[in-house]
Amino acid sequence: MRTVLLLCLLLLSACKQGPTLERFGGPTMGSSYSIQYVRQPGGPAPEQVQAEVEAILQAIDSRYSTYRGDSIVSRFNQLPTNQCLVIDRDMGALVRFAQQLAEQSQGAYDLTVEPLLDLWGFGPQARELQVPEPQALARVLQRVGYRHLRLAGDTLCKDAPIELDFNSIAAGHAVDLIAARLQALGIDNFLAEATGELKALGRKPDGSPWRVALELPREDRQVARQVIAVHGLAVSTSGDYRHYFEDNGRRYSHTFDARLGRPVDHDLAAVTVLDASALRADGYSTLLLVLGPQQGWDFAMAHGIAAVLVTRSGGGFVSRSTPAFERALKGE
Numbered sequence: 001m002r003t004v005l006l007l008c009l010l011l012l013s014a015c016k017q018g019p020t021l022e023r024f025g026g027p028t029m030g031s032s033y034s035i036q037y038v039r040q041p042g043g044p045a046p047e048q049v050q051a052e053v054e055a056i057l058q059a060i061d062s063r064y065s066t067y068r069g070d071s072i073v074s075r076f077n078q079l080p081t082n083q084c085l086v087i088d089r090d091m092g093a094l095v096r097f098a099q100q101l102a103e104q105s106q107g108a109y110d111l112t113v114e115p116l117l118d119l120w121g122f123g124p125q126a127r128e129l130q131v132p133e134p135q136a137l138a139r140v141l142q143r144v145g146y147r148h149l150r151l152a153g154d155t156l157c158k159d160a161p162i163e164l165d166f167n168s169i170a171a172g173h174a175v176d177l178i179a180a181r182l183q184a185l186g187i188d189n190f191l192a193e194a195t196g197e198l199k200a201l202g203r204k205p206d207g208s209p210w211r212v213a214l215e216l217p218r219e220d221r222q223v224a225r226q227v228i229a230v231h232g233l234a235v236s237t238s239g240d241y242r243h244y245f246e247d248n249g250r251r252y253s254h255t256f257d258a259r260l261g262r263p264v265d266h267d268l269a270a271v272t273v274l275d276a277s278a279l280r281a282d283g284y285s286t287l288l289l290v291l292g293p294q295q296g297w298d299f300a301m302a303h304g305i306a307a308v309l310v311t312r313s314g315g316g317f318v319s320r321s322t323p324a325f326e327r328a329l330k331g332e
Helices: 002-016 046-064 072-077 089-104 111-120 134-141 170-184 278-291 293-302 323-329
Strands: 020-028 031-039 084-086 149-152 155-158 190-194 197-201 210-215 224-230 233-239 244-247 250-253 268-275 306-313 316-321
Touching: 020 046, 031 046, 031 170, 046 072, 046 089, 046 170, 072 084, 089 111, 089 149, 089 155, 089 170, 089 278, 111 134, 170 190, 170 197, 170 233, 170 278, 197 210, 197 278, 210 233, 224 233, 224 316, 233 278, 268 278, 268 293, 268 323, 278 293, 278 306, 293 306, 306 323, 316 323
Parallel strands: none
Antiparallel strands: 020 031, 031 190, 084 155, 149 155, 190 197, 197 233, 210 224, 233 268, 244 250, 268 306, 306 316
């Protein structure tokens, strides 16, 4: 009788267990990732969820890492001129999206910036952070240009010795894949983040929304300029304040205008974009940052992008949000 009573009590206790908040994370893409999700009773174990997420991140790394000689992008970069490489549907989709951004921005956004990153010291083949000589820059610019890239069916071709860099969109794409996989596992309440790109869906176990802090673009310390509640949206912030060097009093960031072959040179310090797709948010935040305060604003307004642009002004910062950004915050 005691055994039966104890079993009944254990069953009742198990039935009363509600949703729990699970967390895990780790290194990825030279940075880190983190996942928070609400586990329902009977839901998949955290170890299973983590294994699924890390399998996605490993697949992204095997395709898009320029720091791996065996990645698909590295194999393409090593191809001679007028050669093609068979690629999978995943990479084909990212190339098409990147080429769309390039067309929309008249080449300000460009996947073929890898030789420039190396020349200025930001890429995997770089030796040191430096301002290159004009002659060296002119030579490298001959290896840059999205029009030298052609996608034909399942093959990617080059008609110049171009090299690709997917860092401006790969992490956002990874977050989209992770979000889709979590939902396929029956997880409908989560905050997924990879290298700062993130997407949130649903709510926490207590019913409160997922909240995300948008930072001021400061180098010395982290300061939140705004905290927003996010549901069903991805958040991407691009800025010039994390990876840069200074030379003769001038700042050179890792964000490049491929048309000029040099880091952007304007007062736009950071851009945050909200979108249902982390890939789109990631790509457009980079594109707007390249375009600068006025051209970026005009582009965001013309394309209905939910964005906030943070500009340096008089020793401080001025933020300007598009109407689409304000509507997105209200859930409209």
